[in-house]
Amino acid sequence: MHVSSLQLQRRTHAAAGPAPFRWLLIGTALLFLGLFLFIPLVAVFTFAFEKGAGAYLASLAEPETWSAIRLTLTAALIAVPLNLAFGLAAAWLIARFRFPGRDLLITLIDLPFSVSPVIAGLIFVLLFGRQGWLGPWLAEHDLHIIFAVPGIVLATLFVTFPFVAREVLPVMQAQGSDEEEAALTLGASGWYTFLRVTLPKVKWGVIYGVILCNARAMGEFGAVSVVSGHVRGVTTTLPLHAEILYNEYDFVGAFTAASLLTVLALITLVVKKYVEWRAHTP
Amino acid sequence: MSVAVEQLTKQFTAGGSPAVSEVSFRAPAGAITTLLGPSGAGKSTILRIIAGLEAPDAGTVLIDGVDCTNLSAQKRSIGVVFQSYALFRHMTVRENIAFGLNVRKLPRPEAEARVDEMLKLVQLEELGQRYPGQLSGGQRQRVAFARALAIRPKLLLLDEPFGALDTRVRVELREWLHELHKQTGVTTLLVTHDQEEALEISQHVVIMEAGRVAQAGPPAEIYDRPATPFVASFVGGTSVLNGHIHEGRAQVGSLIVAAPKSAREGEAVRAYVRPHDIKLMKTASGNGGNSAAPGRVERLKPVGGYVKVLLKLPTGDTVTVEVPRTEFDQLGVAEGDAVHADVRTANVFVGDFSI
Numbered sequence: 001m002h003v004s005s006l007q008l009q010r011r012t013h014a015a016a017g018p019a020p021f022r023w024l025l026i027g028t029a030l031l032f033l034g035l036f037l038f039i040p041l042v043a044v045f046t047f048a049f050e051k052g053a054g055a056y057l058a059s060l061a062e063p064e065t066w067s068a069i070r071l072t073l074t075a076a077l078i079a080v081p082l083n084l085a086f087g088l089a090a091a092w093l094i095a096r097f098r099f100p101g102r103d104l105l106i107t108l109i110d111l112p113f114s115v116s117p118v119i120a121g122l123i124f125v126l127l128f129g130r131q132g133w134l135g136p137w138l139a140e141h142d143l144h145i146i147f148a149v150p151g152i153v154l155a156t157l158f159v160t161f162p163f164v165a166r167e168v169l170p171v172m173q174a175q176g177s178d179e180e181e182a183a184l185t186l187g188a189s190g191w192y193t194f195l196r197v198t199l200p201k202v203k204w205g206v207i208y209g210v211i212l213c214n215a216r217a218m219g220e221f222g223a224v225s226v227v228s229g230h231v232r233g234v235t236t237t238l239p240l241h242a243e244i245l246y247n248e249y250d251f252v253g254a255f256t257a258a259s260l261l262t263v264l265a266l267i268t269l270v271v272k273k274y275v276e277w278r279a280h281t282p
Numbered sequence: 283m284s285v286a287v288e289q290l291t292k293q294f295t296a297g298g299s300p301a302v303s304e305v306s307f308r309a310p311a312g313a314i315t316t317l318l319g320p321s322g323a324g325k326s327t328i329l330r331i332i333a334g335l336e337a338p339d340a341g342t343v344l345i346d347g348v349d350c351t352n353l354s355a356q357k358r359s360i361g362v363v364f365q366s367y368a369l370f371r372h373m374t375v376r377e378n379i380a381f382g383l384n385v386r387k388l389p390r391p392e393a394e395a396r397v398d399e400m401l402k403l404v405q406l407e408e409l410g411q412r413y414p415g416q417l418s419g420g421q422r423q424r425v426a427f428a429r430a431l432a433i434r435p436k437l438l439l440l441d442e443p444f445g446a447l448d449t450r451v452r453v454e455l456r457e458w459l460h461e462l463h464k465q466t467g468v469t470t471l472l473v474t475h476d477q478e479e480a481l482e483i484s485q486h487v488v489i490m491e492a493g494r495v496a497q498a499g500p501p502a503e504i505y506d507r508p509a510t511p512f513v514a515s516f517v518g519g520t521s522v523l524n525g526h527i528h529e530g531r532a533q534v535g536s537l538i539v540a541a542p543k544s545a546r547e548g549e550a551v552r553a554y555v556r557p558h559d560i561k562l563m564k565t566a567s568g569n570g571g572n573s574a575a576p577g578r579v580e581r582l583k584p585v586g587g588y589v590k591v592l593l594k595l596p597t598g599d600t601v602t603v604e605v606p607r608t609e610f611d612q613l614g615v616a617e618g619d620a621v622h623a624d625v626r627t628a629n630v631f632v633g634d635f636s637i
Contacts, residue, residue, distance in 0.1 A: 185362040186382035186385060196381075200370075
């Protein structure tokens with residue numbers, strides 16, 4: 001056992017090529033990691049605390065920062081559950097049934113991935129904006145979507161649309177429907193089977209999708225920026241808030257907002273890692 | 283409870299050949315009936331139609347004489363055991379077995395008692411708290427049986443239940459299933475491509491060929507009197523010999539065997555010979571009505587208790603002969619030796635060679 005594992009180790013070393021080449025590759029990877037990930041990460045916090053913890057906390061206590069946090073959370077709280085429901089339904093439909101338009105549905109789910117977020121935002125402006133298709137009707141009924149909170153929620157929904165479906169679908173397809181059929185023959189209804197059999201089976205895929213969906217919902221800039229109108233304290237999410245402050249040379253404020261998003265990203269990474277680990281240990 | 287299907291037809295791809303075509307048979311109450319056939323013969327499709335997991339294009343499913351064709355799977359009360367076990371992986375063995383009882387809202391004490399009873403039945407009393415992932419293949423399949431039987435099904439459907447297991451466990455479980463059936467007496471329909479399994483544990487066998495029933499009857503009848511060349515070649519590891527009718531008997535090379543009475547002089551025939559229905563001799567001292575033919579030993583394959591002898595006949599046909607070990611040792615032949623083969627019995631088919 002011991003000998004064979006040693007041999008295996010030697011073989012993988014040999015397969016990786018001569019030592020200088022190996023170190024060159026590892027060095028390049030580390031250099032990139034440092035330049036493009038680690039230094040920016042440190043920079044965010046350095047700039048945020050440039051004028052000390054007092055300035056950081058003061059910037060954090062700004063009402064506009066709070067309203068940005070609130071709006072970001074609101075958008076995520078609406079977008080994530082809706083996309084969770086849609087993602088589960090779509091994945092279930094695609095994994096379990098063959099129907100006309102199935103391929104089209106698969107393609108459509110991926111659309112937000114392939115469309116530039118700015119274009120995604122523009123679509124909503126063209127639809128709901130003052131000069132848009134539904135603009136006159138909305139104005140008539142005093143409904144505000146563009147440059148208002150509903151627009152931000154819609155844009156967030158659109159860009160985060162694929163995450164849950166994309167994560168759950170392969171899990172469902174890999175696991176087949178034997179267990180569901182067994183449940184059916186044991187007398188379970190479709191809904192009971194979904195709750196007691198299907199959902200527990202794809203649980204980790206769902207959680208993983210929700211984490212990714214949430215991270216994107218909170219961090220989205222492009223699409224939200226187009227529909228927001230940058231009304232301070234009303235339609236600015238955290239990423240937009242950071243940009244506005246930066247453009248006003250308020251670096252501590254900008255990087256304070258940025259640090260919140262960075263912390264969120266780090267938490268997401270840790271949770272994601274944990275979920276991956278749990279999903280692979282039965 | 284008996285189950286019967288009438289004129290069942292199912293086509294999956296439009297324009298393709300139907301998976302199941304006008305299939306009718308009856309599985310008698312309290313017996314094990316086996317659907318036997320090569321893969322792709324439509325056995326599993328029939329099982330899934332009976333379970334209600336698939337809807338037939340035409341035909342009816344009768345359970346105890348009642349038409350259940352349009353009843354949903356969840357209302358049929360049929361226990362199904364899948365080849366893949368299909369256990370709920372996130373539930374313990376007990377929870378798996380209790381699933382159907384919980385669906386039926388059986389009071390807790392009653393359900394617990396039933397689970398205990400089932401665990402005892404499948405001899406897994408110690409493993410109730412385990413998860414399926416912690417069990418061996420054979421144990422998992424026994425849990426699947428317990429889960430299916432816990433709902434007191436009218437009918438038990440087994441879809442290649444031992445197909446994913448290794449040979450030793452498969453043979454063990456076959457014996458176990460026989461015992462289980464004796465205890466429960468539930469009408470059982472077994473799908474398998476393993477003829478040994480079929481002949482050993484079932485009281486009734488339905489042979490399937492390309493979506494149709496080729497023959498149905500008790501195992502002995504299927505084995506001794508195959509109705510078609512397909513059945514003759516599929517069951518029993520037969521060798522096929524080509525010949526023709528001469529003076530009312532089938533002449534296959536220098537072998538002469540009995541032929542159907544309807545056969546006309548000179549007509550081409552095929553004789554299906556079982557490996558143990560050929561007697562090997564060193565000299566041509568033919569006995570009985572049949573004659574012994576010369577042949578050459580091509581290959582010897584010792585398989586435990588007997589030796590498989592591949593024999594090349596002058597006609598070019600190759601036959602497989604199974605010789606018990608002791609008899610083989612007395613005979614003392616080696617590869618390349620000239621021997622004589624005496625056919626004890628063969629199934630002769632005239633004309634239609636479509637297999």
